[in-house]
Amino acid sequence: MILWIGAGCIFLAIVMAISIFGVVSKERRGVARSMAAIQAMSQSTPDMLKTELERPFAERVLGPLGDQLVGTGRKLVRADTAHRLEYRLNVAGNPPGWDANRLIGLKVLGMAVFGGIGFLYIAGMDLPFIRVVLGTALVAAFGYILPNVLLFNAGQKREKLMRNALPDALDLLTVSVEAGLGFDAAVDRVARNTDGPLASEFARLLQEMNIGVGRTDAMRAMADRTSLDDLKSFCLAMVQADSLGIPIGRVLRIQSGEMRTKRRQRAEEKAQQVPVRMMIPLVLFILPCLFLVIMGPAGIQMAETFGNQ
Numbered sequence: 001m002i003l004w005i006g007a008g009c010i011f012l013a014i015v016m017a018i019s020i021f022g023v024v025s026k027e028r029r030g031v032a033r034s035m036a037a038i039q040a041m042s043q044s045t046p047d048m049l050k051t052e053l054e055r056p057f058a059e060r061v062l063g064p065l066g067d068q069l070v071g072t073g074r075k076l077v078r079a080d081t082a083h084r085l086e087y088r089l090n091v092a093g094n095p096p097g098w099d100a101n102r103l104i105g106l107k108v109l110g111m112a113v114f115g116g117i118g119f120l121y122i123a124g125m126d127l128p129f130i131r132v133v134l135g136t137a138l139v140a141a142f143g144y145i146l147p148n149v150l151l152f153n154a155g156q157k158r159e160k161l162m163r164n165a166l167p168d169a170l171d172l173l174t175v176s177v178e179a180g181l182g183f184d185a186a187v188d189r190v191a192r193n194t195d196g197p198l199a200s201e202f203a204r205l206l207q208e209m210n211i212g213v214g215r216t217d218a219m220r221a222m223a224d225r226t227s228l229d230d231l232k233s234f235c236l237a238m239v240q241a242d243s244l245g246i247p248i249g250r251v252l253r254i255q256s257g258e259m260r261t262k263r264r265q266r267a268e269e270k271a272q273q274v275p276v277r278m279m280i281p282l283v284l285f286i287l288p289c290l291f292l293v294i295m296g297p298a299g300i301q302m303a304e305t306f307g308n309q
Contacts, residue, residue, distance in 0.1 A: 162196070
């Protein structure tokens with residue numbers, strides 16, 4: 001109880017010190033904002049107030065609250081956090097309605113919510129003050145990094161689908177080019193006749209080339225939007241073929257063969273991992289049951305034999 005009272009006194013002292021030091025510099029700005037608000041309310045008509053109240057709750061309340069969370073988050077995170085989040089969003093396929101600012105706000109919101117719930121739960125366990133603080137900090141840190149974990153997981157699932165679909169897409173692209181289509185028309189055929197995240201990437205590549213972006217720049221941008229090594233190597237090979245004047249059909253044929261070889265090697269690698277992964281459930285669950293079935297009756301008979309003596 002004495003520790004809690006001391007912590008409360010320290011917290012109040014910090015708040016009072018911050019208030020005393022900040023009141024001088026913020027007094028004029030606060031008065032100016034108050035006067036501006038009073039003037040705006042006095043000049044507002046009933047129709048304006050009615051229109052303001054008819055706006056959705058999300059625009060009137062949640063929107064400004066989200067802006068405040070984003071502003072607080074930008075003060076807490078590093079300067080390059082927004083750039084890294086944008087890269088992870090590109091890897092995840094840029095889900096509709098999500099951007100770097102919203103993720104920063106969710107990080108702050110998760111830290112506050114998880115930290116508050118964790119503090120209330122841990123404080124009721126009658127633990128020392130230091131453990132309460134450490135436990136609350138850990139739970140708040142988990143809420144802070146949870147959006148990053150979910151975004152990374154979404155990017156990993158999307159890249160897995162792209163890795164599996166890349167050899168078939170390159171085969172279709174190779175056949176189309178060798179049949180006489182241009183590279184742009186072949187990319188359009190791949191984007192139309194396939195589905196999934198890889199088709200979306202090829203469709204975006206075609207859109208960038210149609211609006212005037214050079215093929216080299218569009219391929220480099222496609223490589224920058226992903227962390228998939230196979231797709232990066234394909235983009236770099238096409239850039240080199242375009243700069244050196246190598247026939248695209250030959251490059252596509254080589255890239256298609258390499259992608260199929262890599263997919264077969266990944267399948268063989270997973271097949272070789274099956275015995276190792278089966279060892280744990282075999283030892284923990286199957287073998288004990290076999291021992292009970294085989295050795296159980298013998299053990300019962302031995303116990304009865306020795307018990308009769």
